[in-house]
Amino acid sequence: MKPFADLSRFIYPVNVAVVGASARPSSQGGRLYENLVRHSRIRGKVYAVNPAYCEIGDAPCWPSIRELPDGDIDVALVIVNAARVLDTLRQCAERKIPYAIVMSSGFSEAGDAGRALENEIAQLCRDTGLHVYGPNCPGFVNVRDRIGMTFSPAFRHDLNAGCIGLATQGGGLGRNLLQGLSHGQGVGLWFSAGNEVDLEIPDFIACMARDPQIKVIGLLMEGVKDGRRLTAALDLARECGKPVVVLKIGHSEAGVRAAQSHTASIAGSAAINSAVFRQFGAIEVDDLDQLLAVTRLLAMGAPKAGSGLCIYTFSGGTAALATDIAGMANLPMAAFSDQTHATLKSLLPDFANIANPVDTTADILRDQDAANDCLRVICNDPHVGAVLFPIPMDYGDVTDGIAQSIIDVSRATATPIVPVWMSRRMGGGFQLLEQHGLQPFMSVSTAIAALSRIWPSAGMQPSSAPTSEDAEHGSSASEGPDPARQQLSEAQSKALLKQAGFPLPLSEVAISAPQAARAAARIGFPVVMKVVSSDIVHKTESGGVHLGIDSEAAAAAAFDSICAAVAQAAPAARIEGVLVEAMLPAGGREVLVGVHRDAAFGLVLTFGLGGIFVETLRDVAHRMIPLQRQDARNLLHEIRHTAILEGVRGQPPGDLAALEDLILQVSAFAERHADTLLELEFNPVWLGPVGQGAIALDALIVTSGHQEARAILETDANP
Amino acid sequence: MKPFADLSRFIYPVNVAVVGASARPSSQGGRLYENLVRHSRIRGKVYAVNPAYCEIGDAPCWPSIRELPDGDIDVALVIVNAARVLDTLRQCAERKIPYAIVMSSGFSEAGDAGRALENEIAQLCRDTGLHVYGPNCPGFVNVRDRIGMTFSPAFRHDLNAGCIGLATQGGGLGRNLLQGLSHGQGVGLWFSAGNEVDLEIPDFIACMARDPQIKVIGLLMEGVKDGRRLTAALDLARECGKPVVVLKIGHSEAGVRAAQSHTASIAGSAAINSAVFRQFGAIEVDDLDQLLAVTRLLAMGAPKAGSGLCIYTFSGGTAALATDIAGMANLPMAAFSDQTHATLKSLLPDFANIANPVDTTADILRDQDAANDCLRVICNDPHVGAVLFPIPMDYGDVTDGIAQSIIDVSRATATPIVPVWMSRRMGGGFQLLEQHGLQPFMSVSTAIAALSRIWPSAGMQPSSAPTSEDAEHGSSASEGPDPARQQLSEAQSKALLKQAGFPLPLSEVAISAPQAARAAARIGFPVVMKVVSSDIVHKTESGGVHLGIDSEAAAAAAFDSICAAVAQAAPAARIEGVLVEAMLPAGGREVLVGVHRDAAFGLVLTFGLGGIFVETLRDVAHRMIPLQRQDARNLLHEIRHTAILEGVRGQPPGDLAALEDLILQVSAFAERHADTLLELEFNPVWLGPVGQGAIALDALIVTSGHQEARAILETDANP
Known part of the structure; x- marks a missing residue:
């Protein structure tokens, strides 16, 4: 692996030469020269080189690098026609100038001829040890030492130096970051090396990792040229304790195309890139706002491990919204110490919310001292x-x-205060914060997403899909135990539902081993046997389920075994018998169809993947009852993994028509019993291949009381 | 269901009374009165009511509603101590005043006494037909008719009227939305009814749905009081062709708590709410930025069905970034017509990108006419x-x-142009856009997320996890066919890998039916049989796999059946034999361990759920080779559904230690053959319960050439 270049003389040069310096202020060569002689603090000399001039302003101008007077030159800045670049670089190599920045375009980004030129430059670098930065780039900006080796007219405004180091493959987006960091913690060094013929992102990372004044490194990458050098540089940054935040363009196929036509580098597969960033400890972000936000927060200092976030505002709705977004991002909320709680209680009015989130209400904020104390x-x-x-x-x-409070308190605490100015009206408070370097975020979501990326042990775990968080069934039960709730046993539920016309497998309840054997023979082998008891919810865990019983003897044995296991696992449970049931062929998929009562919307139907997937994939969708056929159809396609039902890898497609029918049947049943039904669940439902139906293997009914259970049993027994 | 209130006299009243009007300009009563007499255009009279004054300013002040002079009053505005509210409202009912706005606080948000008061108000409404808006609210603002029945000192700035209607349960966040819509399409009506004792969000939705000047309805909700009324109102809005955008606070548990303590309404389960919004055609968003953005875009008009997005900018990196974000959001990109392409080609320089995204480069933009033409x-x-x-x-x-171009072209086209001002420096261009009502978005991500919500048929399908998009194996093959690639047959691969020490089931290759029967007997029943052929990739689909063979006769029959099926499915394929293999017990979980070569990072190991889940769940994670034990351990926990491996619902935990060993073994093998190995895949790997190991059921090796394949075969045969 090519070692990382030593860039110390590059980032803080003594003498520089400008090849292509111009007296025309609007030309790139003119702007570059002016940035160096007028807006930069170059310790040594700035040599102008251009055969067209004898002098520029008051200073002499030389016809070529070769003809420059003796003396060490650290960096040659080259802004001449692409065709003349190679010769210029050869002269640099001859004079032992260690670095050249080539800003000219017309290289690999412009086609094959340019690519050939670029290859020759690369060869020259290998042969001579000359280091080339560029071509096709806006140059290099050392904000903290005020050195602008760039033609950008915006350099004169790059005054806000700080501990953030940037390396960007695109000049325009790099400039965006600089403008975004023009208050508060700013940028110390900004590398943007265009086509990266020789010096590359890994060289810049390594340079910044070893730089004592850089605390945080921000990267904007369009491609990865050399994965090993990149990972070695990330490793070095980690060793040096410098967090790296990276935005890699090229997640989508369309994005990859645009990146390839823009740079000459290889855009690797997005998933591999992401995995590598994770492996080497870099924080990957999705967009520019996040790159800015995470970098800025890291420059303020990461929160201590074990701590939580406090959300503090003067509007209840805002407190709720921010808490909500923080919750979705898995950010831990701080629990206040008793002392904090007592102090807040003495400072805030009775109706203010003293828990976290803190809603001070607006009135208290009119007393500046009390607001600061809080x-x-x-x-x-x-x-x-x-x-x-x-x-x-x-x-x-x-x-x-409020702005003044944040400014006052920030001075006296190490705890970062992160203001978010949510309004589009940039009033006095906004201006005040910005002037004091406490540049507010502009969006709660952006701030919280960034906090979740830097919070110790938060946010890194992949969150499950938002729609499934609350997919637990029987959530109405969380309102408190309801003594009237009446759960029917599986056998009762199944008997009732079979009579109501639902597709269920053949079954009988046995209360002795011989009876179980005879029932199994009548039903046909193989059978499944399950304990019948209203006291047991999780039958499998209690040893109450046996599968694949293929003879009368096995059925008798299973009966005894089930009774023994359940008696041991749940001694208090009353065993009402053992259900003997036809076992459906393997290869069916398991789904769930359920109904529960929502406090606001009444009965709601839930459909999703069933069996063990209910808890692992949590892939469900919901509809208010009653459903039309189109609703049922849509529901099947609203879950994330519909493909499993449709058949993948040679599996036959599932009987979706039968599933639709079942869903509509459940909806109609629930509507009929809307007054009394609390919960109804078929899980799993065996979904066979087309033509083989959807058959409920397990069923559960909960009603609002004993009478109501009886009513359902009676009315639907003879529908 | 309670019918929706007729609010026509409420939103545009003739005469109003202010109970609690004050002469002190800084008090709420003073500000309210001033908003009405000075900043509003009330067509009739504003009566001041307050026993403490005989007049306020030049106008008379009356001691009570009862003592007001004769004449119709449309709305009574009540801002007196909570204890005096009920009596005031009784007087309103006596005088047949149809509506009262109660802004005072001290009701259900303040505890049990307040809740009792609120119940009495509700009863009064039911008994008398009086409609009450509030209590505990900032009032109602009719921006378009310039009527501010609110005490907010900000009302005087609410001058930007437009076709957007808002109903918000929190006043602070509603004010945020108003400030966010202060340029461009603005707000026509803003309802914010606090505790909603009588008039509720559904009444406001219905009112706006029927209002001819409102085009888009934005909702900010903290709870749902009455699901049936809400859905009926959403239905009405849909019938009237008014899109509804809703932000519902209360996604996370923490958020739910904050919402409940802030309002007196019931916060339903987030998943159910979302399902209902989808069912009734409302567009649900996650944060305030999105609520603003989607509402604004809808006010501009939704894109036509079948059209695509054009991304247009002057920076290549920006084009790539935006295209990337649009791709992740599933937004369709427009393909230009031939005419557009030809015109652009004539206008733009050679090096500009004429595909979509369009990167004009900055230079062209200096010619205003050409820029406008483009x-x-x-x-x-x-x-x-x-x-x-x-x-x-x-x-x-x-x-x-650029700003001027956007302004000029926008005037002459119906196609929405959506400017995004990405910089924090709000320069002249930003000001210009805002002054012309083309308020720029501030974030590419926000703009694209909003576009994806309103684009016909885009963005609605749940996207799979970002890390798995590119998880296809053999992606290096997409660089073009490599004639030297050499894929070993399953039997060769397995023989080699078994000798290299990998855990594989017992197996033999048979080339006749009798041989298959004998092999099966040696291995022990049940067995699996699979065709051996380098020409067949998907063996199952070709009928080349039989499972659960439990006798010698069945094995012989399976041999013949496999040969016949494969000969029919793939007549050109060379059948090298049939692999007879021990079948592992049911109940094992299937995972995948693979290696492929990434262009930037070399050999990369992939671990994830296997079998049919590779394609459906796409739940995989990656690591560069070589891996340390800690890497292997982390990898197991990086996938989304680790719970499936750890055991759920009574399933025994999987043998994760054996899986770690296998991953490290694969890493070491790949490292040993780093020069020649292109791909190696074990899929599925059978993961047994703890102590039963992880056994590779299928294996695939691809090398860079025939020689290399032989080299691997030979070196690793005797390691």
Whole structure:
């Protein structure tokens, strides 16, 4: 592997030469020269090189690198026609100039001829040891030492130096980051090396990893040229304790195409890139806002391990919204210490919310001292790792005062306070925060997503799909135990549902081993046997289920074995018998069809993958009852893994028509019993191949009371 | 169901009374009165009511509602102490005032006494037909008719009327939305009814659905009080062709708590709410930025069905980034018509990108006419449904000119142009756009997420996890066919890997039916039989696999049956024999362990769920080779559904230690053959319960050539 280049003389040169310097201020050569002689603090000399001039301004201009006077030159800046670049670089190599920045375009980005030129430059670098930065790039900016080896007219505004180091493969987006970091913690060094013929992103990472003033490294990459050098550089950054935040363009196929036509590098597969970033400890983000946000937060300092977030605002809705978004991002919320709680109670009015999120209400904020005290006591709480302060609107004096509080308290605490200015009206409070380097975030979502990326042990676990979080059945039960709830036994439920016309397998209840053997023979082998008991919810765990019983003797043995296992696992449970049931052929898929009562919307039907998948995949969808056929059809396609039902890898397609029928049948049944039914669940439903139907293997009914259970049993027994 | 209230006299009243009007300008009563008499256009009279004053300013003040002079009053605005509210409302009912807005707080949000008061108000409404809006709310704002029945000092700035209707349960966040819509399409009506004792969100939805000037309805909800009324109102909005965008706070458990303590309504389960919104055609969003963005886009008009997005910018990196984000959001990209293509080719320089995304490069933008022509021809292309114009930085004259182009072209086209001002530096271009009502978005991600929500048939399908998009194996093959690639047959692969020490089931290759029968007997029943042929990749689909063979006769029959099926399915395939293999007990889980070569990072190991799950769940994770034990351990927990391996619902835990060993063994083998190995895949790997190991049921090796295949065969045969 090619070693990382030593860039110390590059980033802070003494003498530089500008090849292509121009007296025309609007030309790139003119702007570059002006950036160096007027806006930069070059310690040594800036040599102008251009055969067209004898002097530029008051300074002499030389016809070529070769003809420059003696003396060490650290960096040659080259902004001449692509055809003249190679000769210029040869002269640099002859004069032992260690680095050249080639800003000219017309290389590999422009086609085959340019690519050939670029190959010759690469060869020259290998042969001579010359290091080339570029071509086709906006140059290099050292903000902290005020050195702008760039033609950008915006360089003169790059005044906000800080501990953030940037390496970007695109100049435009790099400039965006610089403008985004123009208040608060700023950028120290910005590398943007275009086609990267020689010096590459890994060289810049390594340079910044070893730089004592750089604390955080931000990367914007369009492709990975050399994976081993990249990972070695990431490793070095990790060893040096410098967090790396990376935005890699090229997630989608369309994005990959655009990246390839823009640079000459190889856009690797997105999943592999992401895995490598994770493996080497880099924080990968999805967009520019996140790159800025995470980098800025890291520059403020990461929250301490074990701490939680405090959400602090003066609007109840805003508190709820931010808490919600933080919850979805798995951010831990801080529990206040008793002391914090007591102090807040003394400071805030009775109706304010003293739990976390803190809703101070707007009134308290009119007393600046009390407002500062509140915020200060929270920042000093050891359980609080950071304070998110969303400000939903510009509210004149009130929000000006909030800004002042944040500024005052920030000075005296190490706990980061993260203000979010949510309004589009950039009022006085916004200006005040920005002027004091506490540049507010502009979106609660962006701030929270960034916090979740840097919070110790938060946010890294992949969250399950948002629609399935609350997919637990019987959630109405969480409102408190309802003594009237009446759960029918499996056997009762199945008997009832079979009479109501639902497709269920053949079955009988046996209360002795011989009876079980005879029942099994009548039903036909193989059979399944399951304990019947209203006291047992999880039959499998209690040893109450035997599968694949293929003889009368086995059925008799299973009866005894089930009774013994259940008696041991649940001594208090009353065993009402053992259900003997036809076993369906292997290869069917398992789904779930259920109904429960939602507090706001009444009976709701749930469909999804069943069996063990209910808990692992949590792949379900819902509809209010009653459903039309189109609703049932849509429901089948709303789950994430419909493909499993449709058949994959040679599996036959499932009998979706039968499944639709079953769903509509459940909907109609639930509607008929809307007054009394609390829950109904078929899980699993065996979904056979087309023509073989959908058969409910297990069933559960919960009603609002004993009478109601009886009513259902009676009315639907003879529908 | 309670019918929706007729709110026509409420939203545009003639005469109003202010109970609690005050002469102190800083009090709520003072601000409310001032908003009405000074900043509103009330067609009739504003009566001040307050026993403490005889007049306020030049106008008389009356001691009570009862003592007001004769005449119709449409709305009574009540801002007195909570204890005096009920009596005031009784007087309103006596005088047949149809509506009252109660802004006072101290009701259900303040505890049991307040809740009792609120119940009495509800009863009064039921008894008398009086409609009450509130209590505990900031009032009602009719921006378009300039009526501010609110105490908010910000009302005087609410000047940007438009076709958007808002109903929000929190006042602070509603104000945020109003400030966010202060340029471009603005808000016509804003309802924010606090505790909603009588008039509720569904009444406001219904009112706006029927209002001819409202085009889009935005909702911010903290809870659902009455699901049936809500869905009926959503139905009405759909019938009236008014899209509804909703942000429902309460996705996370923490969020639910905050919402309940803030309002007195019931926060339903998030999944059920989402399902209902989908069922009734409302567009649900996750945060305030999206609520604003989607509402604004809908006010501009939805893109036509079948059209695609054009991404148009002057920076290559920005084009790639935006295309990437659009691709991840499943937004369709427009393919330009031939005419558009030809026109662009004549207008843009050779090196500009004429495909979509369009990267004009910055230079062309200096010619304002050409820039306008480019943008115009794209907007006129019938395949283009909207143009996203991301502007990555403030670039002085250049970005001022861009803003002017967008303004000029927007006037002459129905195709929405969506500018995104990505920089934090709000330069002249930004100001210009905002002044002309083309309020730029501030984030590419936000704009694209919003576009994907309104694009016909885009974005609605749940996307699979981002890390698994490119999880296809053998992706290096997509670089083009490699004639030297050499795939070993399953039997060769297995023989080699068994000798290299990998755990594989007992197996033999048979080339006749009798031989198969004898092999099966030696191995022990049941066995699996699979065709051996390098020409067949998907053995199952070709009828080349038989499972569960339990006798010598069955094995002989399976041999013949496999040969016949394969000969029919793939007549050209050379059958080398049939593999007879021990069949592992049911109940094992299937995983995948594979290796492939990535262009940037070399050999990469993939682990994930196997069998049919490879394609359906796409639940995989990756690591560069070589792996340490900790890497292998982490890998097992990086997939989404680790729970399936750990055992759920009474399943025994899988043998994760054996799986770790297998992963490390694969890593070591791949490292040993790093020069020649292209792909290695064990799929499925049977993962038994703890102690029963992880056994590879199928194996595949691809090398870089025939010689290399032989070399692997020979070196690893005797390791």
